[in-house]
Amino acid sequence: MIDIVVVLVMSVPMLLFAIYPGVKAGEFFEKRFDIAQDHKKTITIVTTIVFALTLSLFLHFYRF
Secondary structure, eight states: OHHHHHHHHHHHHHHHHHHHHHHHHHHHHHHHHOOOHHHHHHHHHHHHHHHHHHHHHHHHHOOO
8 A cells, every 4th residue: 555655746746747748648649649639638648657656666666
């Protein structure tokens, strides 16, 4: 249980690093598949959150 809480807390600062890939993914899908603006916003937000969680998971569980 504590691992989940730590990962979620660590994902908040990781949002700073995940914004750029999220925006680029939204632009890519908009150009490639000609999606609407609403779907672009959804893809950007979901990609940003998933990337932030992935970064925090790697930081928490990867031991040097």
